[in-house]
Amino acid sequence: MTQDTRPTALITGASRGLGSALAEQLAETHHIIAVGKTTGALEELDDRIQAKGGEASLAPMDITVEAAMQQLCRSVYDRWGKLDLWIHSAIFSPPLSPAPDMPEKDYDKAFLTNVKATQRLISYVAPLLGNTGRAVFFDDPRAGEAFFGAYGASKAAQIAMARSWQTETAKIGPMVKILTPRPMPTAVRARFFPGEDRAPLTDIREEAARLLPEILS
Template identity: 25%
Template structure:
């Protein structure tokens, strides 16, 4: 199990106040990592308490992912608190739904800024540090809509397609420098972001009919994948997008 041991590592996780981000942050701590939570508000208090209860260090670093100046400076604060960054998990994101003909420019900009631009900037800032240290793990959270177009979510699909391609592009540049850049593509997860889908009887039925595992995903389904990609077990895995989708993409 030493291949999955993260003792002594510092992980940075965005959007860890609840749902998938919280499960992954706590999972990394269970594997031994100390964790910095990049949060817009005090939403990460419960996550911090759970991590500290494991005997790991956890700090909340205020960061609004829609404010690029805050994004650019956030890792400086992590450096000041922890002294290093070994793992970056870009999980934070937003969703806006509307038919494409009605989708506003503001909604487009908001989604692309939070779900793609902030991901690039955090990867860039982390990458500079990891290149100097000769090692590091970057894990971006992609989506099934990195592969498919979805319905009434054009900005989200565009952003998550971009996250997948960004992951591959950065891997091409940094793999030879000891940095692993990979992504996880969650399937249909039972989280707040998908509440509208869960309550749409027709769409919910259609989704369930296509999932071979015959259930929606749960936040804890992400934990094994993120520990794997953050650990020495994945040292020769580069530019990969790992689907955690109950078999959706294989149907």
């Protein structure tokens, strides 16, 4: 299979963590469209992908910028006409705080990134996926935990929206999957649990390898 005929995989949040690990492993079979805010991290991902004989298109963009996401999806359509897979791993993790003291700017950014941007992306990406593509979201059930007000509420809203889309498309496609990764030593988790012993956590690349068959099945 040549690079031009490989299926396409859009990964939002590909610069670090699980998104980056999945992009690297998927590049063995897919052309990766890697979206992230950190250009240097995307370039490092591209180097790893190329070293393994894969190919990626880098999109250093902020998913909360509507015009950028419109441009991205238009570019995907112009080049490939469709998408085979969308993995949404982009997330904003606000600092933990008691509910009464939650900074409004952090709350607003959490909902802008985790909910509004996701809703926008669903509307833009769904036509590219058509009836045969698939979309993947990752749950992190923190809703109701102490100090997780902004993150927990915004993540719960994101997953509720994904579950609605999953139910709506169950018979007609695209296939929508919601997976719950094991705890990993990501930068997000380090901000939440700075003193945690990270040794028992699942290696990010191992978790990507475990999830990949489920994503593609």
